[in-house]
Amino acid sequence: MKYPIQLGTIVSVFAGLVITSLLPSTLDARIGERRESIERRLFSSGGIVYRDDTIEENRRKGMPYAQYLEYLPSNTYVRIYFKTSDGRRPSSSELSDRRMSxxxxxxxxxxxxxxxxxxxxxxxxxxxxEFNRLMAIHAGGSFWKRLDKEDKAEVVSAFGFEMIRDDGLVRAQKLGRDSILFFEAEIDAKLAEMKTSDLQEKAPVSVDGF
Incomplete structure:
Protein backbone atom coordinates (compact mmCIF):
# COMPACT_ATOMS: atom_id res chain seq x y z
CA MET A 1 0.00 0.00 0.00
CA LYS A 2 1.45 3.34 -1.00
CA TYR A 3 1.90 5.76 1.87
CA PRO A 4 0.52 9.22 1.10
CA ILE A 5 2.34 12.48 1.51
CA GLN A 6 -0.91 13.75 3.02
CA LEU A 7 -2.21 11.75 5.96
CA GLY A 8 -5.24 9.62 5.25
CA THR A 9 -5.14 10.03 1.46
CA ILE A 10 -3.98 7.35 -0.99
CA VAL A 11 -1.96 8.76 -3.85
CA SER A 12 -0.62 7.17 -7.00
CA VAL A 13 3.03 6.81 -7.91
CA PHE A 14 2.66 9.64 -10.39
CA ALA A 15 1.09 11.94 -7.83
CA GLY A 16 3.83 11.16 -5.31
CA LEU A 17 6.50 12.05 -7.84
CA VAL A 18 4.71 15.25 -8.83
CA ILE A 19 4.45 16.40 -5.21
CA THR A 20 8.14 15.76 -4.66
CA SER A 21 9.15 17.44 -7.91
CA LEU A 22 7.43 20.65 -6.82
CA LEU A 23 9.80 20.99 -3.86
CA PRO A 24 13.08 22.92 -4.12
CA SER A 25 16.04 20.84 -5.29
CA THR A 26 17.76 21.44 -1.94
CA LEU A 27 15.18 19.20 -0.29
CA ASP A 28 16.70 15.91 -1.42
CA ALA A 29 16.62 12.96 0.98
CA ARG A 30 18.70 13.59 4.08
CA ILE A 31 19.58 10.01 4.99
CA GLY A 32 22.97 9.32 3.41
CA GLU A 33 23.88 13.01 3.31
CA ARG A 34 27.26 14.16 4.62
CA ARG A 35 27.48 16.16 7.85
CA GLU A 36 28.96 19.20 6.13
CA SER A 37 25.94 19.53 3.84
CA ILE A 38 23.43 19.08 6.64
CA GLU A 39 25.13 21.64 8.87
CA ARG A 40 25.61 24.17 6.09
CA ARG A 41 21.89 24.16 5.37
CA LEU A 42 20.84 24.02 9.02
CA PHE A 43 23.16 26.76 10.27
CA SER A 44 22.14 29.08 7.43
CA SER A 45 18.55 28.72 8.69
CA GLY A 46 19.39 29.74 12.27
CA GLY A 47 20.08 26.24 13.59
CA ILE A 48 22.76 25.48 16.17
CA VAL A 49 24.45 22.36 17.53
CA TYR A 50 24.22 21.69 21.27
CA ARG A 51 27.65 22.09 22.91
CA ASP A 52 26.64 21.65 26.54
CA ASP A 53 27.21 18.06 27.74
CA THR A 54 24.33 18.19 30.23
CA ILE A 55 21.85 19.39 27.61
CA GLU A 56 23.02 16.77 25.14
CA GLU A 57 22.78 13.98 27.72
CA ASN A 58 19.24 14.99 28.67
CA ARG A 59 18.16 15.23 25.04
CA ARG A 60 19.43 11.70 24.34
CA LYS A 61 17.35 10.12 27.09
CA GLY A 62 14.69 7.82 25.68
CA MET A 63 15.92 8.13 22.10
CA PRO A 64 15.48 4.84 20.17
CA TYR A 65 18.99 4.91 18.73
CA ALA A 66 20.75 5.09 22.13
CA GLN A 67 20.62 1.35 22.87
CA TYR A 68 22.18 0.50 19.51
CA LEU A 69 25.20 2.82 19.48
CA GLU A 70 27.46 0.08 20.86
CA TYR A 71 26.75 -2.06 17.79
CA LEU A 72 27.67 0.62 15.26
CA PRO A 73 31.19 1.15 13.82
CA SER A 74 33.81 3.00 15.85
CA ASN A 75 33.59 6.05 13.58
CA THR A 76 29.95 6.58 14.56
CA TYR A 77 29.01 9.77 16.41
CA VAL A 78 25.85 11.66 17.33
CA ARG A 79 25.13 15.35 16.92
CA ILE A 80 22.02 17.04 18.28
CA TYR A 81 20.87 20.29 16.72
CA PHE A 82 18.24 22.85 17.63
CA LYS A 83 16.29 25.09 15.29
CA THR A 84 13.67 27.67 16.20
CA SER A 85 10.34 27.53 14.39
CA ASP A 86 10.83 30.96 12.80
CA GLY A 87 14.45 30.51 11.69
CA ARG A 88 15.75 32.94 14.29
CA ARG A 89 19.07 32.04 15.87
CA PRO A 90 18.37 31.17 19.53
CA SER A 91 20.08 32.97 22.38
CA SER A 92 22.03 31.00 24.99
CA SER A 93 19.37 31.83 27.60
CA GLU A 94 16.79 29.92 25.56
CA LEU A 95 18.77 26.67 25.68
CA SER A 96 17.70 25.00 28.90
CA ASP A 97 19.02 21.62 30.01
CA ARG A 98 15.68 20.79 31.65
CA ARG A 99 13.18 21.59 28.95
CA MET A 100 13.20 22.02 25.21
CA SER A 101 12.70 25.53 23.84
CA GLU A 130 5.00 19.74 9.19
CA PHE A 131 4.70 15.96 9.01
CA ASN A 132 3.94 16.11 5.28
CA ARG A 133 6.91 18.38 4.68
CA LEU A 134 9.33 16.05 6.46
CA MET A 135 7.99 13.06 4.55
CA ALA A 136 8.42 14.92 1.27
CA ILE A 137 11.96 16.01 2.19
CA HIS A 138 12.94 12.38 2.78
CA ALA A 139 11.07 10.98 -0.23
CA GLY A 140 14.16 11.47 -2.40
CA GLY A 141 12.22 11.60 -5.66
CA SER A 142 10.29 8.46 -4.71
CA PHE A 143 7.19 7.89 -2.56
CA TRP A 144 6.29 6.24 0.73
CA LYS A 145 4.41 3.00 1.35
CA ARG A 146 2.72 1.94 4.56
CA LEU A 147 3.39 -1.61 5.74
CA ASP A 148 0.43 -3.87 6.34
CA LYS A 149 0.32 -6.43 9.16
CA GLU A 150 1.64 -9.26 7.00
CA ASP A 151 4.67 -7.25 5.89
CA LYS A 152 5.46 -6.17 9.46
CA ALA A 153 5.55 -9.80 10.57
CA GLU A 154 8.13 -10.69 7.92
CA VAL A 155 10.61 -7.81 8.06
CA VAL A 156 13.67 -7.68 10.31
CA SER A 157 13.93 -4.35 12.10
CA ALA A 158 15.65 -2.97 15.18
CA PHE A 159 13.51 0.16 15.45
CA GLY A 160 10.25 -1.05 13.99
CA PHE A 161 8.65 0.99 11.24
CA GLU A 162 5.32 1.69 9.61
CA MET A 163 6.54 3.39 6.44
CA ILE A 164 9.18 2.49 3.87
CA ARG A 165 10.34 4.41 0.83
CA ASP A 166 9.52 2.69 -2.45
CA ASP A 167 13.21 2.19 -3.29
CA GLY A 168 13.56 0.25 -0.02
CA LEU A 169 16.51 2.32 1.22
CA VAL A 170 14.87 4.39 3.97
CA ARG A 171 12.35 3.53 6.67
CA ALA A 172 10.30 5.81 8.92
CA GLN A 173 8.39 5.57 12.17
CA LYS A 174 6.31 8.16 14.01
CA LEU A 175 7.22 8.49 17.68
CA GLY A 176 4.14 9.80 19.40
CA ARG A 177 2.64 13.09 18.27
CA ASP A 178 5.78 15.24 18.33
CA SER A 179 8.54 13.16 16.71
CA ILE A 180 9.45 11.09 13.68
CA LEU A 181 12.36 8.73 13.07
CA PHE A 182 14.04 8.17 9.68
CA PHE A 183 16.76 5.56 9.22
CA GLU A 184 18.72 3.58 6.69
CA ALA A 185 17.05 0.22 6.03
CA GLU A 186 20.29 -1.77 5.75
CA ILE A 187 21.64 -0.53 9.07
CA ASP A 188 18.26 -1.14 10.73
CA ALA A 189 18.26 -4.80 9.67
CA LYS A 190 21.90 -5.31 10.71
CA LEU A 191 21.28 -3.77 14.13
CA ALA A 192 18.34 -6.11 14.69
CA GLU A 193 20.46 -9.14 13.82
CA MET A 194 23.36 -8.05 16.05
CA LYS A 195 21.05 -7.29 18.96
CA THR A 196 19.38 -10.70 18.68
CA SER A 197 22.74 -12.46 18.46
CA ASP A 198 24.00 -10.56 21.50
CA LEU A 199 20.94 -11.47 23.56
CA GLN A 200 21.28 -15.13 22.59
CA GLU A 201 24.90 -15.17 23.75
CA LYS A 202 24.09 -13.50 27.07
CA ALA A 203 21.03 -15.62 27.86
CA PRO A 204 22.92 -18.72 29.15
CA VAL A 205 25.07 -16.55 31.42
CA SER A 206 22.13 -14.60 32.82
CA VAL A 207 20.28 -17.75 33.90
CA ASP A 208 23.33 -19.76 34.96
CA GLY A 209 22.88 -21.27 38.41
CA PHE A 210 19.10 -21.50 38.39
Whole structure:
Protein backbone atom coordinates (compact mmCIF):
# COMPACT_ATOMS: atom_id res chain seq x y z
CA MET A 1 0.00 0.00 0.00
CA LYS A 2 1.45 3.34 -1.00
CA TYR A 3 1.90 5.76 1.87
CA PRO A 4 0.52 9.22 1.10
CA ILE A 5 2.34 12.48 1.51
CA GLN A 6 -0.91 13.75 3.02
CA LEU A 7 -2.21 11.75 5.96
CA GLY A 8 -5.24 9.62 5.25
CA THR A 9 -5.14 10.03 1.46
CA ILE A 10 -3.98 7.35 -0.99
CA VAL A 11 -1.96 8.76 -3.85
CA SER A 12 -0.62 7.17 -7.00
CA VAL A 13 3.03 6.81 -7.91
CA PHE A 14 2.66 9.64 -10.39
CA ALA A 15 1.09 11.94 -7.83
CA GLY A 16 3.83 11.16 -5.31
CA LEU A 17 6.50 12.05 -7.84
CA VAL A 18 4.71 15.25 -8.83
CA ILE A 19 4.45 16.40 -5.21
CA THR A 20 8.14 15.76 -4.66
CA SER A 21 9.15 17.44 -7.91
CA LEU A 22 7.43 20.65 -6.82
CA LEU A 23 9.80 20.99 -3.86
CA PRO A 24 13.08 22.92 -4.12
CA SER A 25 16.04 20.84 -5.29
CA THR A 26 17.76 21.44 -1.94
CA LEU A 27 15.18 19.20 -0.29
CA ASP A 28 16.70 15.91 -1.42
CA ALA A 29 16.62 12.96 0.98
CA ARG A 30 18.70 13.59 4.08
CA ILE A 31 19.58 10.01 4.99
CA GLY A 32 22.97 9.32 3.41
CA GLU A 33 23.88 13.01 3.31
CA ARG A 34 27.26 14.16 4.62
CA ARG A 35 27.48 16.16 7.85
CA GLU A 36 28.96 19.20 6.13
CA SER A 37 25.94 19.53 3.84
CA ILE A 38 23.43 19.08 6.64
CA GLU A 39 25.13 21.64 8.87
CA ARG A 40 25.61 24.17 6.09
CA ARG A 41 21.89 24.16 5.37
CA LEU A 42 20.84 24.02 9.02
CA PHE A 43 23.16 26.76 10.27
CA SER A 44 22.14 29.08 7.43
CA SER A 45 18.55 28.72 8.69
CA GLY A 46 19.39 29.74 12.27
CA GLY A 47 20.08 26.24 13.59
CA ILE A 48 22.76 25.48 16.17
CA VAL A 49 24.45 22.36 17.53
CA TYR A 50 24.22 21.69 21.27
CA ARG A 51 27.65 22.09 22.91
CA ASP A 52 26.64 21.65 26.54
CA ASP A 53 27.21 18.06 27.74
CA THR A 54 24.33 18.19 30.23
CA ILE A 55 21.85 19.39 27.61
CA GLU A 56 23.02 16.77 25.14
CA GLU A 57 22.78 13.98 27.72
CA ASN A 58 19.24 14.99 28.67
CA ARG A 59 18.16 15.23 25.04
CA ARG A 60 19.43 11.70 24.34
CA LYS A 61 17.35 10.12 27.09
CA GLY A 62 14.69 7.82 25.68
CA MET A 63 15.92 8.13 22.10
CA PRO A 64 15.48 4.84 20.17
CA TYR A 65 18.99 4.91 18.73
CA ALA A 66 20.75 5.09 22.13
CA GLN A 67 20.62 1.35 22.87
CA TYR A 68 22.18 0.50 19.51
CA LEU A 69 25.20 2.82 19.48
CA GLU A 70 27.46 0.08 20.86
CA TYR A 71 26.75 -2.06 17.79
CA LEU A 72 27.67 0.62 15.26
CA PRO A 73 31.19 1.15 13.82
CA SER A 74 33.81 3.00 15.85
CA ASN A 75 33.59 6.05 13.58
CA THR A 76 29.95 6.58 14.56
CA TYR A 77 29.01 9.77 16.41
CA VAL A 78 25.85 11.66 17.33
CA ARG A 79 25.13 15.35 16.92
CA ILE A 80 22.02 17.04 18.28
CA TYR A 81 20.87 20.29 16.72
CA PHE A 82 18.24 22.85 17.63
CA LYS A 83 16.29 25.09 15.29
CA THR A 84 13.67 27.67 16.20
CA SER A 85 10.34 27.53 14.39
CA ASP A 86 10.83 30.96 12.80
CA GLY A 87 14.45 30.51 11.69
CA ARG A 88 15.75 32.94 14.29
CA ARG A 89 19.07 32.04 15.87
CA PRO A 90 18.37 31.17 19.53
CA SER A 91 20.08 32.97 22.38
CA SER A 92 22.03 31.00 24.99
CA SER A 93 19.37 31.83 27.60
CA GLU A 94 16.79 29.92 25.56
CA LEU A 95 18.77 26.67 25.68
CA SER A 96 17.70 25.00 28.90
CA ASP A 97 19.02 21.62 30.01
CA ARG A 98 15.68 20.79 31.65
CA ARG A 99 13.18 21.59 28.95
CA MET A 100 13.20 22.02 25.21
CA SER A 101 12.70 25.53 23.84
CA UNK A 102 10.04 26.25 21.21
CA UNK A 103 11.23 24.73 17.95
CA UNK A 104 12.87 21.50 16.80
CA UNK A 105 15.56 19.16 18.05
CA UNK A 106 17.26 17.17 15.30
CA UNK A 107 19.26 14.10 16.33
CA UNK A 108 21.60 12.76 13.66
CA UNK A 109 23.62 9.56 13.99
CA UNK A 110 26.53 9.75 11.56
CA UNK A 111 28.22 6.59 10.28
CA UNK A 112 31.31 7.09 8.12
CA UNK A 113 30.53 10.80 8.06
CA UNK A 114 27.05 10.31 6.59
CA UNK A 115 23.62 10.47 8.18
CA UNK A 116 22.24 7.01 8.96
CA UNK A 117 19.59 7.75 11.60
CA UNK A 118 17.64 10.97 12.18
CA UNK A 119 15.06 11.94 14.79
CA UNK A 120 13.02 15.12 14.38
CA UNK A 121 11.43 16.17 17.67
CA UNK A 122 9.03 19.11 17.94
CA UNK A 123 8.60 21.07 21.17
CA UNK A 124 4.84 20.63 20.74
CA UNK A 125 2.59 18.38 18.69
CA UNK A 126 3.70 18.20 15.07
CA UNK A 127 1.15 19.61 12.64
CA UNK A 128 -0.02 17.62 9.64
CA UNK A 129 1.67 20.16 7.38
CA GLU A 130 5.00 19.74 9.19
CA PHE A 131 4.70 15.96 9.01
CA ASN A 132 3.94 16.11 5.28
CA ARG A 133 6.91 18.38 4.68
CA LEU A 134 9.33 16.05 6.46
CA MET A 135 7.99 13.06 4.55
CA ALA A 136 8.42 14.92 1.27
CA ILE A 137 11.96 16.01 2.19
CA HIS A 138 12.94 12.38 2.78
CA ALA A 139 11.07 10.98 -0.23
CA GLY A 140 14.16 11.47 -2.40
CA GLY A 141 12.22 11.60 -5.66
CA SER A 142 10.29 8.46 -4.71
CA PHE A 143 7.19 7.89 -2.56
CA TRP A 144 6.29 6.24 0.73
CA LYS A 145 4.41 3.00 1.35
CA ARG A 146 2.72 1.94 4.56
CA LEU A 147 3.39 -1.61 5.74
CA ASP A 148 0.43 -3.87 6.34
CA LYS A 149 0.32 -6.43 9.16
CA GLU A 150 1.64 -9.26 7.00
CA ASP A 151 4.67 -7.25 5.89
CA LYS A 152 5.46 -6.17 9.46
CA ALA A 153 5.55 -9.80 10.57
CA GLU A 154 8.13 -10.69 7.92
CA VAL A 155 10.61 -7.81 8.06
CA VAL A 156 13.67 -7.68 10.31
CA SER A 157 13.93 -4.35 12.10
CA ALA A 158 15.65 -2.97 15.18
CA PHE A 159 13.51 0.16 15.45
CA GLY A 160 10.25 -1.05 13.99
CA PHE A 161 8.65 0.99 11.24
CA GLU A 162 5.32 1.69 9.61
CA MET A 163 6.54 3.39 6.44
CA ILE A 164 9.18 2.49 3.87
CA ARG A 165 10.34 4.41 0.83
CA ASP A 166 9.52 2.69 -2.45
CA ASP A 167 13.21 2.19 -3.29
CA GLY A 168 13.56 0.25 -0.02
CA LEU A 169 16.51 2.32 1.22
CA VAL A 170 14.87 4.39 3.97
CA ARG A 171 12.35 3.53 6.67
CA ALA A 172 10.30 5.81 8.92
CA GLN A 173 8.39 5.57 12.17
CA LYS A 174 6.31 8.16 14.01
CA LEU A 175 7.22 8.49 17.68
CA GLY A 176 4.14 9.80 19.40
CA ARG A 177 2.64 13.09 18.27
CA ASP A 178 5.78 15.24 18.33
CA SER A 179 8.54 13.16 16.71
CA ILE A 180 9.45 11.09 13.68
CA LEU A 181 12.36 8.73 13.07
CA PHE A 182 14.04 8.17 9.68
CA PHE A 183 16.76 5.56 9.22
CA GLU A 184 18.72 3.58 6.69
CA ALA A 185 17.05 0.22 6.03
CA GLU A 186 20.29 -1.77 5.75
CA ILE A 187 21.64 -0.53 9.07
CA ASP A 188 18.26 -1.14 10.73
CA ALA A 189 18.26 -4.80 9.67
CA LYS A 190 21.90 -5.31 10.71
CA LEU A 191 21.28 -3.77 14.13
CA ALA A 192 18.34 -6.11 14.69
CA GLU A 193 20.46 -9.14 13.82
CA MET A 194 23.36 -8.05 16.05
CA LYS A 195 21.05 -7.29 18.96
CA THR A 196 19.38 -10.70 18.68
CA SER A 197 22.74 -12.46 18.46
CA ASP A 198 24.00 -10.56 21.50
CA LEU A 199 20.94 -11.47 23.56
CA GLN A 200 21.28 -15.13 22.59
CA GLU A 201 24.90 -15.17 23.75
CA LYS A 202 24.09 -13.50 27.07
CA ALA A 203 21.03 -15.62 27.86
CA PRO A 204 22.92 -18.72 29.15
CA VAL A 205 25.07 -16.55 31.42
CA SER A 206 22.13 -14.60 32.82
CA VAL A 207 20.28 -17.75 33.90
CA ASP A 208 23.33 -19.76 34.96
CA GLY A 209 22.88 -21.27 38.41
CA PHE A 210 19.10 -21.50 38.39
Missing amino acids: AGWDLHVVYVNGKSAIEVYKRSQDMTEQ
